[in-house]
Amino acid sequence: MKKQPAALIHLLLLCLILVGLPCLAAAAEETVCLQCHGGQPGPLGEPVPLWRESVHQGNGISCHDCHGGDPTDFTMAMSPERGFIGVPGEDEIPAFCGRCHVGVLEDYRASAHGQALGAGGPQCVTCHSNHRIQRASIDLINPQDCSQCHEYGRAEELRQAVSGTDALISGLETDLAELHRLGLDTEQLSGTVFSSRNDFHRLFHSVDVEKVRFKTAVFAQDLGKVEEEIAGIRDELGQRKLWGGVIVVLLVLTGLCALLIHKSYKEESGGD
Ligand code: HEC
Ligand code: HEC
Ligand code: HEC
Ligand code: HEC
Ligand code: HEC
Numbered sequence: 001m002k003k004q005p006a007a008l009i010h011l012l013l014l015c016l017i018l019v020g021l022p023c024l025a026a027a028a029e030e031t032v033c034l035q036c037h038g039g040q041p042g043p044l045g046e047p048v049p050l051w052r053e054s055v056h057q058g059n060g061i062s063c064h065d066c067h068g069g070d071p072t073d074f075t076m077a078m079s080p081e082r083g084f085i086g087v088p089g090e091d092e093i094p095a096f097c098g099r100c101h102v103g104v105l106e107d108y109r110a111s112a113h114g115q116a117l118g119a120g121g122p123q124c125v126t127c128h129s130n131h132r133i134q135r136a137s138i139d140l141i142n143p144q145d146c147s148q149c150h151e152y153g154r155a156e157e158l159r160q161a162v163s164g165t166d167a168l169i170s171g172l173e174t175d176l177a178e179l180h181r182l183g184l185d186t187e188q189l190s191g192t193v194f195s196s197r198n199d200f201h202r203l204f205h206s207v208d209v210e211k212v213r214f215k216t217a218v219f220a221q222d223l224g225k226v227e228e229e230i231a232g233i234r235d236e237l238g239q240r241k242l243w244g245g246v247i248v249v250l251l252v253l254t255g256l257c258a259l260l261i262h263k264s265y266k267e268e269s270g271g272d
Contacts (some may be wrong), residue, residue, distance in 0.1 A: 025110050031071035033063040050131035097124045107205040161212040175230050213237045
């Protein structure tokens with residue numbers, strides 16, 4: 001009898017949580033920009049489904065983070081007084097994206113591509129698209145996309161130069177994820193790999209094969225240390241397993257001995 005009110009309260013709380021949580025999540029995500037543009041036909045509505053599949057959506061970067069404006073006010077949303085900056089012109093796109101990707105912008109500006117901005121050089125959107133931007137990978141360097149303006153040869157050289165380190169980083173990420181699943185503390189090593197990954201991927205934007213080759217040697221050194229530490233952890237895990245096995249065998253043997261002693265004692269006392 002006494003337990004019933006408590007159970008009822010628990011049930012009520014559970015219902016509240018189940019109903020409330022999705023509403024909260026939706027409220028955080030659904031801005032007036034998404035609501036209004038989601039219902040627009042043609043080019044005004046198209047960005048919404050494209051953005052929903054992007055790396056930005058997954059990291060909480062929404063329409064207003066790029067275009068400015070007030071995401072909470074239907075009537076004033078696109079007012080310049082609320083910080084709306086609208087659509088950047090072709091030449092303005094690097095600065096537009098570079099507000100957040102500062103290191104990439106720096107390497108890009110100094111590159112042959114950046115120098116040719118407005119004179120046939122590619123900018124961020126040429127290679128990454130605008131609304132459906134994906135996590136960057138070496139696959140962005142391919143004959144189809146990189147031979148629009150010049151022959152593919154130099155692009156392929158660059159791809160060769162980055163591919164080794166690219167594969168090394170992916171391999172380490174997989175290894176660390178595995179160790180993490182086993183319950184090991186990999187935070188520090190993951191941090192090293194994460195910052196190397198970001199520094200390395202921005203390097204592409206220099207489109208300078210010599211620079212990439214030179215820097216690759218430095219990255220190889222840092223990542224080599226991580227590789228060594230992972231090998232050390234693996235060794236230790238293997239030894240723990242070995243010792244675990246030895247202990248199990250010892251325990252079984254002890255048990256057997258005890259059983260034998262017990263048995264012979266019983267036989268002795270039974271013989272009496
Ligand atoms: C009530 C509906 C509505 C809301 C809310 C709204 N928009 Fe718009 N948006 C429009 C319409 C209609 C246009 C096209 C006409 C115009 O430019 O005013 C437009 C145009 C745009 C453009 C293109 C402008 C250009 O110069 O071509 C961008 C970018 C944009 N909106 C982003 C946003 C962002 C970011 C938000 C939220 C902060 C937002 N919109 C909120 C209806 C809306
Ligand atoms: C990562 C930054 C970024 C985000 C996030 C983003 N946009 Fe854009 N948007 C751009 C850029 C850059 C352009 C100019 C594209 C070009 O020139 O190719 C653009 C262009 C536009 C245009 C002009 C029409 C067109 O397609 O070129 C509209 C409208 C627009 N965006 C609406 C939105 C809406 C609505 C959202 C949210 C769903 C959104 N944008 C999210 C960067 C962004
Ligand atoms: C010529 C094509 C091209 C242009 C132009 C370009 N990128 Fe990239 N971007 C790439 C490639 C290819 C990679 C992946 C390189 C790799 O895997 O090592 C990349 C990687 C990235 C990354 C991931 C790096 C990191 O820190 O994790 C970001 C962010 C990025 N680009 C943003 C931009 C921005 C912003 C601009 C404009 C200033 C831009 N890109 C211009 C092709 C391009
Ligand atoms: C308001 C800040 C902001 C703006 C503006 C912005 N981004 Fe991003 N971008 C982010 C964040 C945050 C992430 C996710 C964290 C990360 O991976 O760096 C991201 C991720 C990316 C990635 C994937 C990086 C990776 O590690 O593989 C690319 C590529 C990228 N952005 C390109 C662009 C381009 C191109 C533009 C301009 C059209 C742009 N971004 C504008 C904040 C921004
Ligand atoms: C929109 C046109 C355009 C696209 C697309 C493009 N490039 Fe370029 N690229 C240029 C221009 C312009 C130059 C500078 C003039 C030249 O050297 O031909 C250049 C130069 C280069 C150079 C020589 C750099 C140097 O310092 O000598 C390399 C390497 C290169 N691009 C790689 C790539 C790769 C990789 C891609 C694909 C991810 C790509 N490009 C896509 C226009 C483009």
